[in-house]
Amino acid sequence: MDTNVWKKLSREEIKQRVFHAIDNNVNFIESDVIGIPGSRLDPRVFYQDAPFLADAPFLTSLIRNPNHIGCHTLGDSEPFFAGTQAIELETIRICAEDILRAEPNTTDGYVASGGTEANIQAAWIYRNYFQQEKNAKSDEIAVLCSTDNHYSAAKAANLLNLRFVRVNVNDNNRKIDSIHLEQTLSQLKKDGIKHVIVIANMMTTMFGSVDHTDTYVDALKAHDLSYFIHVDGAYGGFVFPFSGEPHSLDFAHPEITSVTLDAHKMVQAPYGTGIFLIRKGFMKYVRNSEASYVKGLDATLIGSRSGANAIAIWMILSTYGKQGWTEKIQTLIERANRIARALDNHNIRYFQERGSNIVAIRAEDISRDIANDFHLVPDDHDNPQWVKIVVMEHVTDDKVERFIERLRGMQ
Numbered sequence: 001m002d003t004n005v006w007k008k009l010s011r012e013e014i015k016q017r018v019f020h021a022i023d024n025n026v027n028f029i030e031s032d033v034i035g036i037p038g039s040r041l042d043p044r045v046f047y048q049d050a051p052f053l054a055d056a057p058f059l060t061s062l063i064r065n066p067n068h069i070g071c072h073t074l075g076d077s078e079p080f081f082a083g084t085q086a087i088e089l090e091t092i093r094i095c096a097e098d099i100l101r102a103e104p105n106t107t108d109g110y111v112a113s114g115g116t117e118a119n120i121q122a123a124w125i126y127r128n129y130f131q132q133e134k135n136a137k138s139d140e141i142a143v144l145c146s147t148d149n150h151y152s153a154a155k156a157a158n159l160l161n162l163r164f165v166r167v168n169v170n171d172n173n174r175k176i177d178s179i180h181l182e183q184t185l186s187q188l189k190k191d192g193i194k195h196v197i198v199i200a201n202m203m204t205t206m207f208g209s210v211d212h213t214d215t216y217v218d219a220l221k222a223h224d225l226s227y228f229i230h231v232d233g234a235y236g237g238f239v240f241p242f243s244g245e246p247h248s249l250d251f252a253h254p255e256i257t258s259v260t261l262d263a264h265k266m267v268q269a270p271y272g273t274g275i276f277l278i279r280k281g282f283m284k285y286v287r288n289s290e291a292s293y294v295k296g297l298d299a300t301l302i303g304s305r306s307g308a309n310a311i312a313i314w315m316i317l318s319t320y321g322k323q324g325w326t327e328k329i330q331t332l333i334e335r336a337n338r339i340a341r342a343l344d345n346h347n348i349r350y351f352q353e354r355g356s357n358i359v360a361i362r363a364e365d366i367s368r369d370i371a372n373d374f375h376l377v378p379d380d381h382d383n384p385q386w387v388k389i390v391v392m393e394h395v396t397d398d399k400v401e402r403f404i405e406r407l408r409g410m411q
């Protein structure tokens with residue numbers, strides 16, 4: 001579903017929209033505000049009168065320091081920051097509807113501190129759902145993911161006091177090993193697990209590999225387990241949907257309930273720009289009635305958070321528009337493909353998911369000098385089996401050419 005909330009705007013339009021939003025927030029200096037425990041940044045340190053600020057909407061939003069506490073898609077939020085919250089709401093809709101194919105206004109979400117928080121938020125909601133709706137005990141719920149999953153899944157299980165299990169993947173194509181999945185689910189059932197929180201991947205950290213939702217769904221149904229599937233798109237959410245490759249990891253698939261995106265990876269936004277998205281009807285499982293001084297209460301893990309982060313994401317996405325973003329991502333993927341072709345020419349083994357900008361190379365097939373000189377990242381610093389290249393904007397054609405030149409010298 002492409003609802004086209006996502007528009008390409010000129011620099012001037014972006015500036016005006018952000019300044020207008022900031023002006024619609026509370027003004028701590030000009031209004032008689034004496035009750036809110038927040039303010040703009042300390043003017044003795046962060047100069048408010050620097051002339052360049054008139055042309056710098058993001059820096060101005062940092063200085064004005066809006067607090068976006070809470071989840072605004074739920075409808076009732078702190079009124080003091082309604083101006084910039086509107087930009088966050090639009091950002092959430094762009095991500096859910098224009099990127100992840102949700103029907104209009106069917107998702108809740110917020111800008112989280114990062115991918116880790118968004119993944120924990122998902123597991124937290126589903127644990128509470130199972131406990132509140134199915135009377136589940138903690139030891140009847142497991143978090144399940146592949147061996148290639150980011151470690152934040154383990155963090156979530158640890159924090160929430162849930163069993164954590166990883167399923168093997170095939171060492172060559174990085175796909176879930178269905179036999180091991182079967183065995184794992186059988187064992188979980190024997191151990192008394194009744195409910196499973198799956199974290200599926202839209203591009204893993206090390207390999208850029210992409211899971212198939214139905215691999216999990218078929219196996220979970222066959223074992224008659226109740227489950228939710230959360231997609232970790234922290235690495236791939238702003239890449240894979242633009243690759244042209246088919247996939248089953250967004251809201252167009254009825255079994256996907258929530259997704260993590262992360263703008264501080266491929267979108268080059270400031271840190272603090274994870275994005276949590278979930279179908280409507282679920283945030284209530286973590287809405288905290290004890291947060292009574294917060295209008296609308298709080299249903300997020302983080303609490304207070306900077307509204308400038310949402311503005312940064314919105315500004316970047318609006319600068320490109322959907323078409324421009326697609327072109328940018330396809331250029332990066334093509335550059336990754338070029339590296340892959342060079343590796344083929346030199347019989348160097350690697351893994352690259354079709355439509356991904358990550359190329360993971362077998363460590364034993366490439367010289368340590370090349371890996372070190374180009375700062376390739378190992379899967380394990382002590383005993384590397386793989387080293388990876390992540391093609392982003394700074395991985396320019398000339399750097400790729402120098403890398404390929406070094407491969408030629410290896411023969």
Ligand SMILES: Cc1ncc(COP(=O)(O)O)c(C=O)c1O
Binds near residue numbers: 114203232233234
């Ligand atoms: C797939 C994936 N998920 C989650 C995370 C965690 O993101 P953050 O470091 O923003 O918390 C990462 C980080 O690299 C990641 O690659």
